[in-house]
Amino acid sequence: MTKVLILYYSAYGHLETMAEAVAEGARATGAEATIRRVPELVPEEIARKSGMRLDQAASIATVDELADYDAIVVGTGTRFGRISSQMASFLDQAGGLWARDALVGKVGAAFTSTASQHGGQETTLFSILTNLLHFGMTIVGLDYGFKSQLGVDDVRGGSPYGPTTIAGADGSRAVHEEEQAAARHLGRRVAQTAAKLAAPKLEGSSA
Template sequence: MKIYVVFYSMYGHTYRMAEAVAEGARSVKGAQVVLKRVPETLSNEILHKMGAVEPQKAFAHIPVCHIEELGEADAIIFGTPTRFGNMCGQMRQFLDSAGKLWLSGKLIGKVGSVFCSSNTQHGGQEATILTFMVSLLHLGMVIVGLPYSFTGQMVVDEVSGCSPYGASTIAGGAGERMPTENELAGARFQGKHVATLTAKLIR
């Protein structure tokens, strides 16, 4: 059972969540988990101006995903930063190149799931995951979210991401906030949940 965790991260928040998602998926017997990042579309000059080059060195060792590789997976868990309530441009461009996979039906019946990060608590986390799922439905994927059996999404004593649509984290206005243990727990839960359901579908 092959599970891909495919993400884009500019400052490391989504990458940290992707690691937790992968960790959760690996806890399921028989899961072969592959962590991949989507291609960068911005120049190094722009990334320097945005202060993103140094943070990106932390995950430079993660291989870049090629769109046709998605057809090899039994499940794909996507991670993206929020851009105005939608996925980031890098992820959008990556998915926009999936025409051959759509035409051949290579992703039909495979499990798809989404997690994300946003700058603020109400910065479009849920909208980003929901609008992302529209693309996955067009590709014929079976959508899996983050069920309420992960009780961490119901906390009221702290500011926290995560919803029934998928795990999420809040980066803060200047990106100063990294994922909390509760948010990472949600990511691990989602990874394990996806792997568990994928195993059942395969059987």
């Protein structure tokens, strides 16, 4: 069975919702999908005063467990057009995995959230994907088979580089159903791609 890890950081719950949708999409293919989050770096007192969501159900990931999966989908909110310090700190600890090629050939993908429609979604996705490419992973994006990302009738996230959501300046906007659908689409694509890459080669085949 294909094993997919959805690894995320979510300060206010938007990326938590997106992570659950990615997992739903992966599970729809028969894959095993596990949701983990990275540790919070903000002191608890400050986090509570800021209204950050501290009661998320997902357990905290360990760096070493990344090697146990066939695919890893990484999600984090933008911080001035790049990934959050929480996710950056976690990935920076994966040097040992990089040194022994532990993630080479695995499938990788990304999703993110910003406060506004032009708040750095694509640069944040590229920031995530750059990390995954350095690990030697095979990248899957949000292909244009998901036609809803072409719509302009409503405010929505999404790009060919990965699903996104728009939280609003005060974080009050809920994740749009179309944004969740995009995340489910990515989850399916990632699981399907990982299954194909893991398929045993036919005897005598040079492929």
